[in-house]
Amino acid sequence: MVKSSGQNRDKATEQRILDAAHTVFIRSGTSGARTQQIAEEAGVNKALLHYYFRSKDQLARAVFRRAAAELFPAVMQVLASDAQLEEKVRRVVDIELSQLLKHPYLPGYILSEINHDPERVLQFFEAAAGLRPEKIGARLLATIRSQIKAEVEAGKMLPIAAEDFIVNLLSLCIFPFAARTMFSALLGQDEKQFRRFIEHRRNDLPDFFMRGIRP
Amino acid sequence: MVKSSGQNRDKATEQRILDAAHTVFIRSGTSGARTQQIAEEAGVNKALLHYYFRSKDQLARAVFRRAAAELFPAVMQVLASDAQLEEKVRRVVDIELSQLLKHPYLPGYILSEINHDPERVLQFFEAAAGLRPEKIGARLLATIRSQIKAEVEAGKMLPIAAEDFIVNLLSLCIFPFAARTMFSALLGQDEKQFRRFIEHRRNDLPDFFMRGIRP
């Protein structure tokens, strides 16, 4: 035999299943999704799901981890870097919006999952950074706080709590996607108009945000 | 008999069931919730649920409608009123945040539901305003747009698309609640600290927002 150790499944099949699960879980949520649906979507027998992933729950976790890892790290890296604050704002907006344009359903899916299963919030941060949330947060807050302090003392910025800085920035980027269906219905946007809407926010959002904290 | 017409159920029981359903549906989502759970929570037999509401689906709709009607109308009324724009911002922030402090789980629930069932978005606007979303949106956009135009021409405001005005304002208010669990874990907030965080945003948010659109 060729196998070097215990697990050596067919990676292509595993990937196909994971992709199918991704599609179905995002559409219906973990509790609304049916393993049969996933199997069909993957063009595979239902039992194979359990061969590769032990259970629906494990499969759901794998999908959730992948989703979390897809969104969070890039932004967090920028925020925790030593770039200037204004530069951070511009880069976060740019990265986040282009990332989300590629995966518009992820925010809704992730929020929904976290909402219905408290454990998901830990899985989220672990998948995204391999650390407990408090660790990430503490580090992040310390960095941003000291940068704000410096800028404020230099008279280049109004005082703002680091928490607000982070929450405001992420809210403005992510919520339009999380509430996408609602906004699009309200504002009469179709798919294409929504994309254009977001594209133009990539220009306007940083200025809007920066004006909010400049003296 | 006393009945004037078809339905005259025991309103107290009906309310108890609705409240129980509210609790369970918000905790687990419509597809994750079990009718048995709801019955237990209401201290009632499972069959009684079907006596008052025909099916789980109907019950879920009733709960969703009530949730939508609880959040949306107040804000929409302010936004569509003829108050000055700055006044609108202050009042929306104030109303929205105090409303959400009373029902912190509603945004997550509503977003999640809308996300997993496209039809919910129509139910949302119908329950909230009795109109189709485009109608509400068109009216709203027209109002805000003309106000912005006037302010811009008076040199009191930077040009901003009405869509951005609305989306930014609502994002800053609602997202902290929708992503509450995530933010609280990241920022190391407990229940009490979260409340304080929101309280202080009631002061700071309007200024932050207005600076973003003032020349």
Place this chain on the structure above:
DNA sequence: GCTCGATTTAACCATTCGGTTAACAATAGA
């Protein structure tokens, strides 16, 4: 071509879930 482990499948199983039914309890009008 044969062997043996890895992969894949069809059929099956136990449980759960939403929903139904038929009977019982309570209440008010006559």
Place this chain on the structure above:
DNA sequence: TCTATTGTTAACCGAATGGTTAAATCGAGC
């Protein structure tokens, strides 16, 4: 008190669901 209507329940049902199993198929190495 009798009766009719409404409110409530225990027991049940069929379908769907997650999961298991045993057999079939495939593919590399001999």
